Amino acid sequence: MTTGRFITVEGIDGAGKSSHLAYLAQAMRARGAEVVVTREPGGTPLGERLRELVLHEAMETVTEALVMFAARREHVVRVIEPALARGAWVLSDRFSDATFAYQCGGRGQDRRAFAALESVVHPGRQPDATFLFDLDPAVAASRQRAQQRTPDRFEREDEAYFRRVREAYLERARADPGRFRVIDASGSLEDVRGRLAAAFEAFAA
Ligand SMILES: Nc1ncnc2c1ncn2[C@@H]1O[C@H](COP(=O)(O)OP(=O)(O)OP(=O)(O)O)[C@@H](O)[C@H]1O
Numbered sequence: 001m002t003t004g005r006f007i008t009v010e011g012i013d014g015a016g017k018s019s020h021l022a023y024l025a026q027a028m029r030a031r032g033a034e035v036v037v038t039r040e041p042g043g044t045p046l047g048e049r050l051r052e053l054v055l056h057e058a059m060e061t062v063t064e065a066l067v068m069f070a071a072r073r074e075h076v077v078r079v080i081e082p083a084l085a086r087g088a089w090v091l092s093d094r095f096s097d098a099t100f101a102y103q104c105g106g107r108g109q110d111r112r113a114f115a116a117l118e119s120v121v122h123p124g125r126q127p128d129a130t131f132l133f134d135l136d137p138a139v140a141a142s143r144q145r146a147q148q149r150t151p152d153r154f155e156r157e158d159e160a161y162f163r164r165v166r167e168a169y170l171e172r173a174r175a176d177p178g179r180f181r182v183i184d185a186s187g188s189l190e191d192v193r194g195r196l197a198a199a200f201e202a203f204a205a
């Protein structure tokens with residue numbers, strides 16, 4: 001029987017997801033739960049190897065999406081489902097919404113085909129809550145420039161690509177308002193933390 005809860009954070013590159021992960025994990029632990037913090041692509045030894053490939057190796061668009069789903073299948077079977085089954089809370093930095101946003105929204109892949117694939121990779125499983133960090137791509141890009149690290153294949157995409165990704169995320173949020181909590185990710189870290197904390201408390205209450 002599943003008793004745990006599955007929480008994901010989503011949003012374009014540089015929106016601020018990872019900056020608030022430790023806070024969310026601590027808020028979950030404060031409720032007495034075992035918390036498993038994980039990420040996509042990745043989350044398993046094989047998934048992390050696939051992550052390296054998909055972030056840095058040139059590949060065709062459908063191939064890219066299939067690698068994402070392959071890594072996700074390992075993640076679901078080996079990490080997410082076992083953790084939920086023992087009652088843990090799982091906090092994942094990205095999940096399937098990212099594929100619909102990046103590969104479908106960003107790169108124009110067919111959503112229906114990917115919905116079919118999703119039902120094979122994680123049948124009957126969706127996050128219980130998804131915190132979507134929503135930010136203007138120009139602001140996200142300027143935050144990333146301040147980081148001064150080598151951008152991966154996705155981070156090198158132009159602003160128009162990230163506008164499509166952002167819009168695809170917002171479209172999914174509108175289609176499933178019960179699951180999504182859209183967080184305005186503009187302003188200072190403290191501003192965003194306040195909005196996130198309020199949204200998390202409302203969810204977990
Ligand atoms: N509210 C904020 N104001 C200014 N800078 C921020 C804010 N939130 C995060 N940052 C900075 O912006 C950069 C990107 O943040 P972060 O790594 O959390 O984004 P991300 O959504 O996880 O991106 P990615 O998808 O690429 O992993 C980091 O250098 C972080 O310190």
Ligand SMILES: [Mg+2]
Nearest residue numbers: 017018019093
């Ligand atoms: Mg991150």
